[in-house]
Amino acid sequence: MTPPIRPGRDEDAEGFIALIGACWSEYPGCVLDVDGEVPELRALATHFRAAGGALWAAGEGGRVVGMAATRPMHQDRAWEVCKVYVAKEARGSGLAHALLGAVEGHARAAGAERLVLWTDTRFDAAHRFYEKRGFVRQGSIRILDDLSNSLEFRYAKPLAGLQVEALDAAAAASAERQLTRLLVDCVADGGGPAWLPPLAPAVAQDHWRGISSGVALGKAVLLVAWLEGEVAGAVHLRLDLPENRPHVAELRTLMVAPPARRRGVGRALMRRAEQAARGMGRRILVLDARAGGAAEALVRAAGWTALGTIPGFELGADHAPHDTAFFWKALVP
Incomplete structure (x- = not known):
């Protein structure tokens, strides 16, 4: 059964941090430094609301097992897909598809014509998932100056019409x-x-x-x-x-x-x-x-x-x- 999805809240901060930390720990060299590199995780709903976007969380009993977010890019009528994570035990339940479906529905209703996302080059399972959803790689690899020495692929797909x-x-x-x-x-x-x-x-x-x-x-x-x-x-x-x-x-x-x-x-x-x-x-x-x-x-x-x-x-x-x-x-x- 797919866990229920609801709007994300700032109060989910610890759940979001635990989920992202667990997902990153599956890949050698990925380090989650919340306060040094992603302090917005402390109030993620406020962060995306200020950007004109939206945030979703999935789970029951206070535990977050899935999340996704989106925000407008203010160019080419594109919206960015952000922070899509699903706990290992919830994979295969259709939750990832449901979360991305929520993102696509929200962006389409807002007039988006294209979706764009960045994903670490090490996240092979995520690449397969996005490709299954019709995304293709576009553009150069992005280099981040972070503790994880991250390199990121850019994926995109047309959304409307x-x-x-x-x-x-x-x-x-x-x-x-x-x-x-x-x-x-x-x-x-x-x-x-x-x-x-x-x-x-x-x-x-x-x-x-x-x-x-x-x-x-x-x-x-x-x-x-x-x-x-x-x-x-x-x-x-x-x-x-x-x-x-x-x-x-x-x-x-x-x-x-x-x-x-x-x-x-x-x-x-x-x-x-x-x-x-x-x-x-x-x-x-x-x-x-x-x-x-x-x-x-x-x-x-x-x-x-x-x-x-x-x-x-x-x-x-x-x-x-x-x-x-x-x-x-x-x-x-």
């Missing part, structure tokens, strides 16, 4: 878990661009690792769509084409999560892919799509020119041959 972003190499690597699940779900739904169901997660993850490497080497561009804070689709551009085609890019692995279809995600991904290719000096895009399917309809609606169809070029989920249509589009500089 439909947003498509190009990921750098670090962000692409941190998105692999979410994109693996997306690809497995799309293949299971019959919409996989090159695989037959059931697709093993390890195979899907290897695919995205290859894309992340391509992004790092300048051989690929990865675009990911978020819909109301959830990863809803992806597409990538292959740039490493033969030497005599430096002006061409291939659009590949266009996917939209089954629950997010017919909500403009595919169109947004196609549009941003064309913008990205144009910005890199590519003048021609090519792709292939299952003939007669939703992808072909999307491509035609986006103004692509049909080259032709190869009968029985690919197998469907039923292992029967299906036709594949090939398209191209000229990009105006």
Whole structure:
């Protein structure tokens, strides 16, 4: 059962300090110096209230087993996620998801368009949790002048509406878990661009690792769509084409999560892919799509020119041959 969540109070100070201290003690070298480095823990509710934010605590019988906070950043309509901690015995209960859900709901109601957080590079479990919630790494590592010699990753994600972003190499690597699940779900739904169901997660993850490497080497561009804070689709551009085609890019692995279809995600991904290719000096895009399917309809609606169809070029989920249509589009500089 998930412990109850309530607004945090200044009177929770000892509980907050004990919880953070216990969590930090799981990692060698992490030192909690309350009065020297984080004196706001003595009156945390007042601290976040003064910043225009909010604080939550979870637990029963006076013991705090979970906490989370948020505050506006006053730039780019972003809010910062702060001090998310869950006691070891409460992990796996859904409490961390409930706490972050409270943060996201509060920030969204306040008009936030993006969430940002910083997390110590040693907190591997936290990284996996944030990545599961749709966050990706962004920007440089932050160096803190503290007793713990802390280095921190910056994570972020779009929160409101439909947003498509190009990921750098670090962000692409941190998105692999979410994109693996997306690809497995799309293949299971019959919409996989090159695989037959059931697709093993390890195979899907290897695919995205290859894309992340391509992004790092300048051989690929990865675009990911978020819909109301959830990863809803992806597409990538292959740039490493033969030497005599430096002006061409291939659009590949266009996917939209089954629950997010017919909500403009595919169109947004196609549009941003064309913008990205144009910005890199590519003048021609090519792709292939299952003939007669939703992808072909999307491509035609986006103004692509049909080259032709190869009968029985690919197998469907039923292992029967299906036709594949090939398209191209000229990009105006």
